[in-house]
Amino acid sequence: MREITVPPVVVAAPVGGLADAVFHHAQEDPGRVVLGRKSDGVWADVTSAEFAAEVLALAKGLLAQGVRFGERVAVMSRTRYEWTLFDFALWAIGAQPVPVYPTSSVEQVHWILQDSDCTACVVEDEDQAMTVGSVIERLPHLRRLWQLDAGAVDALVADGRGVAEDLVHRHRAAVTPDAVATVIYTSGTTGRPKGCVLTHGNFMYEADTMVARWESVFQAGPGEQPSTLLFLPLAHVFGRMVEVAAVRARVKLGHQPVLAAAELLPDLAAFRPTFVLGVPYVFEKVFAAARRKAEAEGRTGPFDRAVETAVRYAEAREQKAFGTGPGPSAGLRMEHQLFERLVYGKVREAMGGRVRHAMSGGSAMSRRLGLFFDGAGITVFEGYGLTESCAAATANPPGATKYGTVGRPIPGSTVHIAEDGEVWLHGDHVFSGYLNDPRSTEAVLRDGWLATGDLGRLDEDGYLTITGRKKEILVTSNGKSVSPTALEERVRSHPLVAQCVLVGNDRPYVAALLTLDMEGIAHWLSMRGRPQLPAAHLVHDPDLTAEVRRAVVAANTLVSQAEAIRTFRVLAEQFTEERGLLTPSLKLKRRAIEKAYAQEVAALYQP
Template sequence: MRDISTPAVTAAPRAGGLADAVFDRAAREPDKVVLGRKSGGVWRDVTAAEFRDEVMALAKGLIAQGIRFADRVAIMSRTRYEWTLFDFALWSIGAQPIPIYPTSSAEQVMWILHDADVSACLVEHEDHAMTVGSVIDRLPRMGRLWQLNADAVGQLTAAGAHIGDDVVHRHRRAVTPDSTATVIYTSGTTGRPKGCVLTHANFLFETDTMATRWEPVFHSRPGDEPSTLLFLPISHVFGRMVEVAAVRHGVKLGHQPNLAASELLPDLAVFQPTFVLAVPHVFEKIFHAARRKAEAEGRVKPFDRAVEVAVRYAEALEDRAFGAGSGPGPGLRMQHQLFDKLVYGKLRAAMGGRIRHAMSGGSAMERRLGLFFAGAGVTVYEGYGLTESTAAATANPPERTRYGTVGLPIPGTSVHIAEDGEIWLYGGNVFGGYLNEPKATHETLRDGWLATGDLGTLDEYGYLTITGRKKEILVTSSGKSVSPGPLEERVRLHPLVAQCIVVGNDRPYVAALVTLDPEAVDHWLRMRGKPRLKASELVRDKELETEIRRAVVAANTMVSKAESIRTFRILSAQFSEEQGLLTPSLKLKRKAIESAYAVEVEALYRG
C-alpha cells in the first residue's frame, strides 16, 4: 500500500482565531474549571471566567506597551501557567508568540529573534534575560524585554488598566483562520533552524480533529471531567498543540516544568490527570524505574512475569481487534487479574491513579513497551508528526491500536509513500512554508504535499511504520545502506543505556557509541555489591560490557549480518545539548557527535 486517506470529522473554520475559545467558554460556562495553577506548592483551580479576565487584562497591558496586530513576541521559558496565559493574550490582539527553548544558546536566541524580526521578548528568569541581553545590541527592532520571575504579568496588567475591553475585542475579531498564529523553529539536527509558519487554521484543524476523534481517550472513565498535566515543553509543537486543544475543548490543564521523578510524581499524585501526553522516553523511564524498584525489593522475577502476562494479554486483545483471535483465554485473564493487584495497579497509582490512556509522539516507541503499558491498564496511542504538520499527522485509533506503528492518518489527512520510501503528508494541519526561506519551502512542499524527509511503510491495514530518515541513511564502503534509527532504538531499550549512535558511513562495517544512564548504573552496581566506580573505570568493567553487548546482540537480530553492529564503545559521559550534541528536543546531532568523538570513532575501525 502506498496511499491512504481518512475522511474529515470537522469542518474547516470560516472565521475567528484561537483566542475566541477563551471568551466563548467563559460566556457559556463561567464557573467551569479549565486550568490548575500551582503556586507556593499548592494547586488551585482556575475557572473559565477567571482565565478570560486574566487574558483580557494581560492583552490590554501588551497593547499599552506597544504590541500591535501581527507583531512577533518571543517567549523563552519552561512549561508553566504564564506561558499559556501569554499565548492567549497575544492571540487575543492578533500578535504572534514565537517560542524559544529555555536551554537555547545566545547564538540560537540571536538567530530566532533576528530571523523572526521580533519586537519584544518574554523570558522566565534573570539567566534568560542575560542571554537575550548579550545579543540585544544586534537586534534594533527589539524594544521590550519582560521577565516572568520579576512580575511581568503584574506590571503589564497595571500598564493596561486604562484600556477598554472593546480595544482587545476589535483586535481579536480581526483575526482570521489564515492569520499567522506562531512561527516555531525546527530543532535543527542539520544546519540552521528554520521557522515554520503555522496559522490559526492549522491549529484549529489539528486540535479540533484530535479532540473529536480521540475524545474517549481524555477520560479515565465515561462521564468524568477530563484533565491532563502538561510536562512537554510548550516551546515544542507537541506541547503547544496540547495547550491549545485543552483550552479549546474544556480539558483541565496543569503545567509541570520538571521531568525529574522527584518533581513530577508528586504533582501527578495531587493533580490526578485522566490522561497524559508524552514522548517514549518518559514511558521508558517509568518502566525502568518500576523494574529497578522491584529488583531492589527482591521481587524482580514476579515483576518480569507480570510484564510477560501484560504483553501477552495486550497482544490477545490486539489480535481480536483485527479479527485474528478471540482475545485472552480464561487462564491468561486469571493471571492478568492477579498481577493487576500486585503490579499493574501500583504502576497506575504512581502515575496519579486515574490515567487509563496516554498519547506518545516525538520518536518511535518500541512495540513491546506499548504492549506492556496496554496490558497494565494504560493504553498508549502512538502517533507521528512534525512541526510542519502542527504535531500529529497520524495516530492509532482508540478502538484498533496496532502497537509498534504510528497509526492511521488523522481524519482529514492523507499519507503517501513516495518511490524512494519518503513519507508525504497532506491536510489542513500542513503548514504554508518556512519564514524567509522560499527555496526550502519549495523543496519541502510539493503541490501542497509535505515531503517529510522520513522513511516509512504502510501495512495492509493502512497503518504507518517509521523506518528511518533519508538524511540519516548510512552507506558502508561495500555499498550497503543502513537505517541507524531502529538499531539505536533497540540498543537504547536496555535499562543501562542512555543513548546510542550508530556510525559506519563510508566505513567497512557498522559500529556504535553508547552512553550510560547514571541512575540505572548506580542501581546495577548496588545490586551486584560492586563499589561505585569512576567513569573511566566503569567503561572498562567487563561485566558491564557484557550487559551492553546483550543489547547490541538483541538489536542485531532485527537486521542482516551486513547491517549489524560489529563493535561498540561505551563512553564515559552522555551527549548533551550544552555540548551542541543534541537538539532541544533531544535528537542526536550526528555530524557534531562524530566530530566531537572522532578519536573514539576511529578506534572502532582499528585492527
C-alpha cells in the same frame, strides 16, 4: 499500500482564531475549572471566567506597551502557566508568539529574534534576560523585554488598566483562520533553524480533529473531570498542540517544567491527570523505575512474569481487534487479574492513579513497551508528526491500536509513500511555509504536499511505520545501506543504556557509541553489593561490558549480518544539548557527535 486518505471528522473553522475559545467558555460555563496552577508547591484551580479575565487583562497590558496586530513576540521559558497565559493574550490581539527554547545559545536566540523580526520578548529568569541582553544591540526592532520571575505579568496588567476591553475584542474579531498564529523554529539536527509558519486554522483543525477522533482520551469517566499535566516543552509543537487542544476541549491543564522523573512523578501523583501526552523517554523511565523497585524488593521474578502476562494479554486483544484472534483466553484473563493488584495498579499509581490513556510522539516507542502499558491498563496511542504538520500527522486510533506503528493518518488527511520511500503528507494541518525562506519552502511543499524527509511504509491496514530519515541512512564502504533508528532504539531499551548512536558511513561495518543510564547503573551496582562509581570508572568494567554486549546482540537479531553492530564503545559522558550533541527535542545530532568523538570512532575501526 502506497497511499491512504482518512475522511474528516470536523469541519475547518470558517472564522475566528485561537483566543475565541477562552471567552466563549467563560460565557457558557464560567465556573468550570480549566487550569491548575501550582504555587509554593500547592495546586490551585482556575475557572473559565478567571482565566478569561487574566487573558483579557494581560492583552490590555500588551496593547498599552505597544504590541500591535501582526507583530511577533518571542517567549523564552520552560513550560509554565504564564506561557499559556501569554499565548492566548497575544492571540487575542492578533500578535504572533515565537517560542524559544530556554536552553538556546546566544547565537540561536539572536538568529530566531532577528529572522522573525520580534518587537518584544518574554523571558523566564535573569539568566535568559542576560542572554537576550547580550545581543540586543544587534536587534534594532526589539523594543521590550519582560521577565516572568521579575513580575512581568503584574506590571503589564497594571499598564493595561486604562485600556478599554472593547479594544481587545475588536483586535480578536479581526483574527481569521488563515492569520499566522505562531512561528516555531525547527530545532534542526544540521544548519540554522527554520521558522515554520503555522496559522490559527492549522491549530484549530489539528486540535479539534484530535479531540473529536480521540474522544476517549479527552474525556474522563463518571464523576471525573478530564485533565492532563503538560510536561512537554511549549517551545515544541507537540506541547503547543496539547495546550490548544486542552483549552478548546475544556480539559483541566496543569504545567510541569521538569521532565526528570524525580520532579515529574511527584507532580503526577499530586495533579492526578486522566491522560498524559509525552515522549517514549517518559514511559521508559516509569517502566524502569517500577522494575528497579521490584528488584530492590526481591520481586524481580513476579514483576517479569507480570510484564510477560501484560504483553501477551495486550497482544491477544490487538489480534481480536484486527480479526486475527479470539482475544485473551480464560486462563490468561485470570493470570492478568492476579497481576492487576500486585503490579499493574502500582504502575498506574506512579502516574497519579487515574491515567487510562496516553499519547506518545517525538521518537519511536518499542512495541513491547507499548504492549506492556496497554496490558497494565494504560492505552498509549503512538503517533507521528513534525513541526511542519502542526504536531500529529498520524496516530493509532481508539479500539484499533497497532503497537510498533505510528498509526493511520489523522482524519481529513492523506499519507503517501513516494517511490524512494519518503513519507508525504496532505491536509489542513500542514503548514504554509518557512518564514523568509522560499527556497526551503519549495523544497518541501509541492502542490500542497509536505515531503517530510522521513522514510516509511504503509501496511495493508493503512498503518504507517517510520523506518528512518533520508539524511540519516548509513552507507558502508561495501555499499550496504543501513537505517540506524531501529537498532539504536533496541539497544537503548536496555536499562543500563541511556543513548546509542550508530556510525559506519564509508567504513567497512557498523559500530556504535553508547552512553550509560546512571540511575540504572546505580541500581545495578547496588544489587551486586558494589560501591557506587562514576561513569568514567565503569566504561571498561568487564561485567558491565558483558551486560551491554547482550543488549547489542539482542538488537542485532533485528537485521542481517551485514547491517549488524560489529563493535561498540561505552562513553563516560552523556550526549547533551548543552554540549551541542542533542537538539532541544532530544534528537541526536549525528554529525556533531561523530566530530566530538572522532578519536573514539576511529578506534572502533582499528585492526
